Amino acid sequence: MGDGWDLIIVGGGPAGAAAALGAKRVRPDARVLLLDKSDFPRDKACGDGIAAHGRDELALLGVPGLIDDHRPVPHLEVISPGGARVRATVARPNHVVPRMVFDARLVEAARRRGVEVRRHHVRDLTFAGGHVLLSGGALRGRVVVGADGANSAVRRLIGLPAAPPRHTAIAVRGYADVPAGDDVQHIAMQAEGWPAYAWSFPIGDGTANVGFGMLLPRLRATGLPGRQVLHGRLAELLPHLPARNLRAHHLPLSPGRPKPGAGRVLLAGDAAGLINPLTGEGIYYALLSGRLAGQAAVEADGDPLRAYRRKLREALGRHLRTTDLLARAAQSPGFIDAAIATAARRREVFDLLVDVGLGAGTVPAPLAFAVARRWLAGILSP
Ligand SMILES: Cc1cc2nc3c(=O)[nH]c(=O)nc-3n(C[C@H](O)[C@H](O)[C@H](O)COP(=O)(O)OP(=O)(O)OC[C@H]3O[C@@H](n4cnc5c(N)ncnc54)[C@H](O)[C@@H]3O)c2cc1C
Structure with a gap:
């Protein structure tokens, strides 16, 4: 029956290509x-921001030089909702690579490794005789990895719910002209409708990816059309960078304990709700979870989902619980003001915040107490 495969991956973004590689x-x-x-x-x-941690994943996938022709961005500036500001050189630079380029390169690398790549829209999925069938049984896989993004059909077809609104953000991005020498990733947070922020990420070619994102319930609470709010706030926060080619999408934020599949179907990347709730970073998680899912799918004989869940927990478990906790605390803008003010004074705190926001970092208890103390002092001071 049908075309038989060891592994079928649905979705060729970073998570799917990483699963293949x-x-x-x-x-x-x-x-x-x-x-x-x-x-x-x-x-x-x-x-288009690719964290240094994402580059580590590229090396683990056997494509270490994939984005070497793009200039690293050495500096990061963050302005908190209350106006605290930190600007510093990051311990390991990030990159900004348009997804039009990045994703195509990853898919091409997979193709060169012997992966068959087909254009095909998956709309149905059934289980039969220890296999997973797609497209009315025309495709048969021993295991399927669902890497089909935030609106994952695979996730829906195996009966897992989409992220609830309180764990969903919505963001618009565009491109703007900047001086060719601009080498600072800039993040400007906004108190109104918090959590909300605008960014400008220079690509290195005289343009920057610029955008604005906020939580879905906060957007709905404005009572205004989404487009009006997102476009308007972007223009308000970055008035000197008029953006073109604006496109919006939602982001399923990590709830702390992801449900990475069912039966012989494993979910990776946005399909598994793996986006950092503090920053919206999802490419590193997609590469990491995709790699672990792809490996578990072809290595684990009996129960690939169990093997995948274990590897994911080892790699990200504590980190995801940390970001969930911090995202709850960060509902109060004062907490973020305190964290950014602390990072501006203490280099190790800046590095740690970058690691938590863009990588797999966790927060040591003494530091959490130091920030909480500063936060409370802010609340209690007249
Ligand atoms: C505005 C915005 C800004 C962001 N900024 C950043 C950032 O700077 N840095 C960062 O790390 N993250 C960022 N993110 C998050 C990041 O974009 C995602 O986490 C990342 O794309 C997840 O990769 P993925 O492979 O899981 O999904 P995707 O990249 O969405 O890929 C899914 C693929 O599946 C395909 N597909 C979907 N349905 C089907 C189907 N039924 N059949 C076949 N194929 C299907 C799609 O065509 C697509 O190619 C941002 C998100 C948004 C919306």
Whole structure:
């Protein structure tokens, strides 16, 4: 019955391509099929920021030089909702690479590794005889990885719910002209409708990815059309950077304990709700979770989901619980003001915040107490 594969991956974004590369890295002879409803290159609404941790993942996937032709961005500036400001050189630089380029390169790398890439829109999924069937049984996989993004059809088809509104953000991004020498990733938080922030991430070619994002319930509370709010706030916060090619999308934020699949179907990246609730970072999580899912799919004989869940927990478990806790505390803008003010005075705190916001960092208890003390002092002072 149908076309039989060791692994079928639905979605060719960072999570899906990483699953393909990860699987081939541990089992080069595995028959791997990568499906995407679009042809590559294709655009994806994103800030295009690739954290240093994401580059570590590229190395683990066997494509360490994938974005070496893009200039690293050495500086980061953050302005808190109350106006506290920190600007510093990051311990390890980030990159800004348009997704049109980044995703196509990853898919091409997978193709060169022997992965079959097909344009195909997946709309149905059933289980039969220890296999997973797609497209009315025309495609049959021993395991399926659902890496089909925030609106994942695979997640819906295995009966798992989408992120609730309180764990969903919505953001718009565009491109603007900046001086060619601009090498600062800039984040300006906004107290109104908090949590909300605008960014400008210079690409290095005289343009920058600029955008604005906020939580969905806060957007709805304005009672105004989403487009009006998102476009308006972006223009208000970055008036000197008029943006073109604006596109919006929602972000399923990590609830702390992801549900990464069911049966022989594993979910990775946005499909698993893996976006950092503090920053909106999702590319590093997508690469990491995709790699772990791809490896578990072709390595674990009995129960790939169990193996994947364990690896994901080892890699991100404590971190995800930390970001969940911090995201709750950060509902109060004063907490973020205190954290940024502390980071401006203490280098190690700045590095740690970057690691928590863009990587897999956790917060040591003494530091959490120091920030909480500053926060409370702010609340209690007249
Ligand atoms: C405005 C905005 C700004 C962001 N900025 C950043 C940032 O600067 N840095 C960062 O790290 N993260 C950022 N993120 C988050 C980041 O974009 C996502 O976390 C990341 O794209 C997740 O990758 P993915 O592979 O899981 O999903 P995607 O990149 O969404 O890829 C999913 C793929 O699945 C395909 N697909 C979907 N449905 C089907 C189907 N039924 N059949 C076949 N194919 C299907 C799609 O065509 C797509 O190619 C931002 C998000 C938004 C919305």
